[in-house]
Amino acid sequence: MTAVATNTGAPVRAKRVLPGFTLSLGTTLLYMTFIVLIPVIALILKGAEIGPARFWAIVSSPRAVAAFQITLTAAVIATVFNALYGLLMAWVLVRYEFPGKRVLDALMDVPFALPTAVAGLSLTALFSANGWFGPVLAALGVEVVYTIWGIALAMAFTSVPFVVRTVQPVLEDMDPALEQAAVTLGARPWTIFTRVVFPAILPAWLAGCTTAFARSLGEFGAIVFIAGNLPFRTEIAALLAYIRLEEFDYNGAAAIALVLLAFALVLLLISNLLQFWASRYREAGR
Amino acid sequence: MxxxxxxxxxxxxxxxxxxxxxxxxxxxxxxxxxxxxxxxxFSQGWQVYAANILHPATLHAIWLTTITAIIVVPLNVAFGIAAAWAVAKHRFPGRGILVTMIEIPFSISPIIAGICYLLLYGRQGLLGPWLQANDLQVMFALPGIVLVTMFVTAPFVAREVLPLMQAQGTEQEQAAVTLGANGWQVFRRVTLPNIKWALLYGAVLCTARAVGEFGGVSVVSGNIRGQTNTLPLHVELLFNDLNAVGAFAAASTLTLIAIVALVVKALLEGRKAA
Missing domain, CATH: 1.20.5 (Single alpha-helices involved in coiled-coils or other helix-helix interfaces)
Structure with a gap:
């Protein structure tokens, strides 16, 4: 009977009408806590247990430094390729009509749907001496399998959809009036692309490239097949962490994993900021 | 236009x-x-292909991978619905942070996820002594494989359903509540029909990912031949055994699952928005 009075003085706030809030939020938090949060905390605690001096010693050991360098270099190569190839794909898929376009669009999802180990297996065989591409490239003096190019290739394959699928919707949403205005003002096609289209898709493109780069740094399944995994030559950071585990050197594994985790979280932050910028751009462009 | x-x-x-x-x-x-x-x-013909697939070790790997997916996907669907319902239909402080948190497993390398689980449940891990005292085996066994797959696939259903639920707002549900429907009725009769294609799509993507997980499972499974070898791990094992044709045969089953997922995706693409 007293509940009737609540609506009078209190500030007007949408009351919760829909049921199930406690149940759904409770389930979500429980799942996140047990599946994601506690395991990640276990890693961070392990890192704290190692102590700064030993942590630094592990991370700055020559083999670890080489692994980080190889991982970063290959990820940069892969991301540069994907930045260009992904942009081309997004542009062609949005702007042109041609037979087979739907198949081409569907193929862009293959790297996400295909298990990374399968991708790695196929790329390795394809680029090795008895594959389809290996002999052709060998004739040109290019070695892919068991080199850093192979690592970059595996990284590029597994991360290309990030660029395509981030740029595509922005390009689709662009107001044609902007470009028409530029045409009216006498701009040439290339000028319109660089001055009108490119600035509009830039935030989304950068966000896609950042995500692709982050994915490349953490990729494992596709790379272990093609890399040959030689320390100091073709050993990536994720694999070094894995090897440390197999040697029961849990400190070594945890330290390297923490560095990769820090990279991933920083890149996630950058990508989120870019996406935020992109969404503001899209609203302004409407 | x-x-x-x-x-x-x-x-x-x-x-x-x-x-x-x-x-x-x-x-x-x-x-x-x-x-x-x-x-x-198929380079050595159908018979060799069939023999490779029907090899007991391959069949066991298929079985283990199937079991993992059967456990993980429904749990992930339930989590995805719960998360989307909480975030899209209600306002509360920390919503934005929760959405970012749900996406985090996407950015973390599966290898790191595996290491996290090993440091928690492994013999030298935080819970290791307690698990051993109670004779519970999590690592190098099915529970570990399931848990790490749950980590890796966590965002898959939520991220498909959440934007759709957000776009649809709460008006229809509020009307149903006003008309006297209880929570379960509102969900089943109003919300579920609106999100069913997105839900199915998310579940398909989740299945494809769960079946194909390699790095994380590789860390926690211990690669025990014929026991904890999932299908992707079996592909690697055959490859390392220099049985390339066998590896490709096993890989072809995974590829078929990926192709099915893509076809379902293409079919659902139009309906999802409707």
Missing amino acids: STPAPPYGPSRRGERILIGLAVGLTVLFIAAPLAFIFVRA
Whole structure:
């Protein structure tokens, strides 16, 4: 009977009408806590247990430094390729009509749907001496399998959809009036692309490239097949962490994993900021 | 108005060059690796292919991977619905942070996820002594494989359902509540019909990912031959055994699942938005 009075003085706030809030939020938090949060905390605690001096010693050991360098270099190569190839794909898929376009669009999802180990297996065989591409490239003096190019290739394959699928919707949403205005003002096609289209898709493109780069740094399944995994030559950071585990050197594994985790979280932050910028751009462009 | 052809652009020739470049690169870079799997898998004929698939070790790997997916996918669907319902239909402080948190497993390398689980449940891990005292085996056994797969696939359903629920707002549900429906009725009769295609799509993607998980499972499974070898791990094992045709045969089953997922995706694409 007293509940009737609540609506009078209190500030007007949408009351919760829909049921199930406690149940759904409770389930979500429980799942996140047990599946994601506690395991990640276990890693961070392990890192704290190692102590700064030993942590630094592990991370700055020559083999670890080489692994980080190889991982970063290959990820940069892969991301540069994907930045260009992904942009081309997004542009062609949005702007042109041609037979087979739907198949081409569907193929862009293959790297996400295909298990990374399968991708790695196929790329390795394809680029090795008895594959389809290996002999052709060998004739040109290019070695892919068991080199850093192979690592970059595996990284590029597994991360290309990030660029395509981030740029595509922005390009689709662009107001044609902007470009028409530029045409009216006498701009040439290339000028319109660089001055009108490119600035509009830039935030989304950068966000896609950042995500692709982050994915490349953490990729494992596709790379272990093609890399040959030689320390100091073709050993990536994720694999070094894995090897440390197999040697029961849990400190070594945890330290390297923490560095990769820090990279991933920083890149996630950058990508989120870019996406935020992109969404503001899209609203302004409407 | 569907996207009209812009009134400018590179000449017809320029357009053809760009399309040709896009098609050529995609054929070499994506279609060729896909086709190559089947070419190699069948390179010694149907009988060898069948023998490779029906090999007991391969069958066991298929079985283990299937069991993992059967456990993980429904849990993930339940989590995805709960998360989307909480975030999209209610306002509360920390919503934005929760959405970012749900996405985090996407950014973390599966290898790191595996290491996290090993440090928690492994013999030297935080819970290791307690698990051993109670004779519970999590690592190098099915529970570990399931848990790490749950980590890796956590965002899959939520991220498909959440934007859709958000876009649909709460008006229909509020009307149903006003008309006297209880929570379960509101969900089943109002919300679920609106999100069913997105839900199915998310579940398909989650299945494909769960079945194909490699790095994380590789850390926690211990690679015990014939016991904790999932299908992707079995592919690696055969490859290392220099049984390339066998590896490709096992890989072809995973590729078929991926292709089915893509076809379902293409079929659902139109309906999801409707």
